[in-house]
Every structure is written in structure tokens, then in C-alpha cells.
């Protein structure tokens with residue numbers, strides 16, 4: 001594509017439309033190919049403007065920068081290279097990528113989901129519903145990325161706009177008409193989803209997480225709320241919002257532009273509600289009440305939180321034109337989401353569950369679900385958890401309290417300590433557990449800790465292995481090593497069988 005054509009569609013402060021052809025876009029000098037546009041973005045760790053020379057050396061035909069100094073240097077020293085001076089690097093990245101890739105976002109109806117917990121599960125459910133009526137989908141989220149039937153690894157929950165658009169372009173080629181995407185608060189704040197036309201936006205809930213990045217709950221909420229505002233693209237056509245959540249109610253009250261679908265369990269939560277809920281291990285049933293009729297909803301997912309996820313996905317599927325009957329049939333077709341209340345198969349008479357609960361709210365929900373499940377058989381709840389390093393430190397004692405409060409035994413261990421000292425993280429969480437009277441065993445090594453937790457269980461007990469879910473690695477100061485909670489737990493269960 002001609003750089004001038006790209007330039008014409010770019011909201012730039014100044015531009016130099018050299019007569020060059022560009023074939024791709026990159027934001028990382030290490031990934032540059034000949035003929036690409038390099039978009040320099042200012043980050044927290046470094047500044048993309050430092051890598052302009054490296055990008056040109058690798059064959060950049062044009063450079064987009066938010067630095068006047070860098071722009072003027074480019075004009076002086078690289079007369080043959082196209083250039084644009086913009087206000088915000090990440091916005092420009094989205095605009096340039098969409099133009100160079102021929103606007104793949106226009107070929108897909110996009111449903112986006114945000115919230116602290118439940119994004120991955122809701123996205124998987126919605127994709128299953130859409131697929132059940134024969135639609136080809138793109139799915140972008142924490143666990144993996146789907147381009148129709150092709151499964152790819154997800155380096156991030158929400159990639160940079162350039163990478164999202166590349167996936168969209170592949171999706172369009174594969175015949176996709178729908179895209180379902182998790183939109184993390186980091187991505188909304190950093191405008192990684194700038195310019196994407198969201199048709200249906202979903203909000204699951206907001207509880208404490210990521211305060212290391214956002215600072216306060218209000219700022220964290222403001223980042224999530226951007227999905228429902230007119231920033232960079234029109235406001236979503238339909239907003240699907242959890243009316244049982246106090247932040248959700250604020251979004252509902254502030255809404256002026258979208259068709260509103262409020263959902264929840266409380267009578268005032270909205271027009272889409274779950275009533276007569278029946279929860280069992282491996283089965284959830286409820287009456288899905290809608291303004292256009294009611295239907296019996298059944299799913300193999302376990303737990304009350306999944307009632308919310310089913311409601312959000314069902315509302316979105318209705319908004320995408322599916323009938324109530326199709327939605328209900330589609331929900332029944334939704335399979336296990338990896339690492340979300342995943343029961344590890346075993347011949348022992350205890351239950352071992354791997355779950356991605358990594359906030360105090362998720363732990364509380366998980367433990368109270370486990371408590372309900374063991375009630376009849378008078379079993380105990382044994383909870384293993386750890387807290388991530390280089391992430392929100394204030395959630396550590398809160399997670400400790402939540403684990404201690406509902407469990408009969410806590411095993412405290414490591415969960416991606418990253419650059420931090422694992423024992424320091426453990427001690428911060430331990431302070432919370434100690435506020436409760438629950439016995440706590442500390443074992444820094446996660447594999448050893450899993451073994452301790454399972455060996456402590458008796459017939460009828462449930463062992464919750466929380467925090468890592470689908471993850472396949474442990475991130476340590478010394479490096480990243482393969483690690484899989486399900487595999488480790490299955491190994492221990494085999495040994496004691």
C-alpha cells in the first residue's frame with residue numbers, strides 16, 4: 001500500500017508523505033521486516049522512539065512517532081523514509097494497522113467483554129453459542145486465540161491493536177463473521193483496542209485487582225468503563241451489564257447511547273434474570289427470564305459465578321440475533337473451560353479442583369461453592385493458593401483472609417513470584433490467613449505444596465488448587481519453568497490411588 005494513502009487516514013499533527021510502498025506495521029523494532037511501518041510507542045519500561053534507527057536499519061519504509069524531536073531528526077537524516085508526528089503512539093498504531101491491513105475490523109461483528117472476573121469464561125460461552133448456530137468466530141483471550149477452528153497461543157489477554165487486527169484479518173480470510181474478545185483493563189487504559197467498532201459490550205463485575213497498575217478502584221473502574229463510552233469508535237450498539245454489581249449499576253445509570261441489557265439474580269438487576277437456580281457439581285440449571293419469554297437453561301459448568309457468566313453470554317448471543325431456543329441449546333453445548341473449576345480425574349474418593357481464582361472475591365466464591373458441594377458428605381475444604389509477584393500487593397492479605405475464612409486447611413505456596421522473593425510474598429498473604437483461626441501449611445515449592453494438600457485430604461474432602469488455572473509455567477526470578485497444576489495433581493492422585 002502507498003504510504004500517502006495511509007497518511008491520509010491518519011490523525012497526525014504533521015506528516016511527510018514520501019512516495020514509498022508499505023506492506024506491514026510493527027511496534028517492536030525486534031520484529032521489523034523490510035517494507036514495514038514502525039510505530040514508536042512510549043512505554044513504561046522503555047520508549048519506542050529509542051529504536052527508530054534500529055527499525056530503519058531493518059527496512060522500515062515509514063516511521064510514526066509522538067516525539068517532535070524524533071520526527072525532526074527523521075526529516076533531517078532519512079529523507080526517503082515516510083514520517084508522521086502524532087499525539088499518541090498507540091492510537092496511531094491502531095489507525096495505521098487498520099489502514100495497512102485493509103480494515104479487517106469492518107468484516108466482523110465484535111463482542112467485547114470486560115470485568116475483573118469471568119471474562120474468559122463468558123467469552124468461551126458466547127463463542128460456543130455462536131458456533132452452535134454455524135457462525136465462524138474469532139476468539140481472543142487469556143487462554144488461547146481461535147481463528148475459526150485454528151487454535152493459537154495467546155501471549156496476552158488483549159494483544160496490541162496491530163496484533164488484534166492481524167488476527168481479525170486471518171479470521172476474515174477463514175470466513176469468520178463474529179469476533180469475541182476479552183478486553184482487559186490494561187488494554188482499555190493503553191488503548192490497545194482503540195478504534196475497534198464494538199457491537200456488543202459486556203461487563204461482568206468489578207472487585208479488587210491490578211491496583212499496582214491502576215492505583216485506585218476508581219481509576220480501575222474508569223478504565224473498564226471506557227468500553228462503554230464513545231472513545232475512538234462509536235459507543236457499543238448494545239451494552240450487557242451485571243446489574244447486581246454496584247459498578248455495573250453505575251454503568252447502567254450513565255448509559256445514554258447503547259441499548260441496555262441488564263442481567264442478574266436480583267429482581268432489580270435488569271430485564272434478563274436467572275430464577276430458580278439449581279447448582280450441582282457438573283450441572284447448573286436455572287430459568288432464564290427475558291422480556292420475550294422464559295427458558296430452562298442448563299450447563300455443565302459448576303457454580304453460582306457461572307450463572308452470571310451464562311447470563312452475560314446469553315444476552316450477548318440474543319443481541320447478536322440468536323433466538324432464545326438457540327441460545328439455550330448453545331449454552332448446553334459449551335464445554336469445560338480449561339482451568340476454570342476443572343475437576344482433576346481420579347479414582348480416589350476426594351475431589352481435586354484446579355481453578356483460576358486469583359483475587360479475594362474469586363477465592364471467596366470458589367470456597368463457598370466447595371463448601372456447598374461437601375456439605376452433604378460432611379467433607380472438608382482444603383485450599384491451596386499463592387499470590388503473583390510484581391502484581392497488586394494489596395490483594396495478598398485480602399486473599400489470605402478469604403482463603404482462611406472459608407477453608408478447613410490452607411496450603412500457602414508460590415504463584416508466579418516473578419522478580420520477587422517468594423517467601424516475602426507468602427508472608428504478606430500469611431498475615432491475612434493468620435487473622436483467621438484456620439491452620440495453614442506453608443510450602444514455597446508449588447509441586448510439593450500440591451502433594452501436601454492432596455495427601456491431607458480424606459474421603460469426601462475437596463482440594464482447591466487456586467490461582468494458575470490453565471497456565472503451563474511457573475515464572476520465577478531464575479527463569480520460567482514448565483508447570484501445570486492439573487498434571488501435578490493428577491500425578492499425586494495416581495501415586496496415592
Ligand SMILES: CC(=O)N[C@H]1[C@@H](OP(=O)(O)OP(=O)(O)OC[C@H]2O[C@@H](n3ccc(=O)[nH]c3=O)[C@H](O)[C@@H]2O)O[C@H](CO)[C@@H](O)[C@@H]1O[C@H](C)C(=O)N[C@@H](C)C(=O)N[C@H](CCC(=O)O)C(=O)O
Nearest residue numbers: 027028029041043044045046047048051156157158184186
Ligand atoms: C504494563 C503493561 O501492560 N505492559 C505492556 C506494554 O509495555 P510498555 O507499554 O511498558 O512497553 P515497553 O516495554 O516500555 O516498550 C515500549 C515500546 O518499545 C518497543 N521496543 C522495546 C524494546 C526494543 O528493543 N524495541 C522496541 O521497539 C516495545 O515493543 C514497545 O512498543 O506493552 C508491551 C508491548 O505490547 C507489553 O509487552 C507489556 O506487557 C507486559 C509484559 C505485561 O505483563 N502486561 C500485563 C500486565 C497485561 O497486559 N495484562 C493484561 C491482562 C491482565 C488481566 O489478567 O486482567 C493483558 O491484557 O494481557
Ligand SMILES: Nc1ncnc2c1ncn2[C@@H]1O[C@H](COP(=O)(O)OP(=O)(O)OP(=O)(O)O)[C@@H](O)[C@H]1O
Nearest residue numbers: 116117118119120121142305308340355356357362
Ligand atoms: N462471574 C464471575 N464472578 C466472580 N468470579 C468469577 C466469575 N467467573 C469466574 N470467576 C472466578 O474467577 C476465575 C477466573 O475466571 P475467568 O478466567 O473467566 O476470568 P477473567 O476475567 O478472564 O480473568 P483474567 O483477567 O485473569 O483473565 C475463575 O476461575 C473463578 O474462580
Ligand SMILES: N[C@H](CCC[C@H](N)C(=O)O)C(=O)O
Nearest residue numbers: 358387388391415416467468
Ligand atoms: N492474568 C492475570 C492473572 C494471573 C494470575 C496469577 N497466576 C498471577 O500470576 O498473578 C495477571 O497477569 O495478573
Ligand SMILES: [Mg+2]
Nearest residue numbers: 119120142182
Ligand atoms: Mg481472562
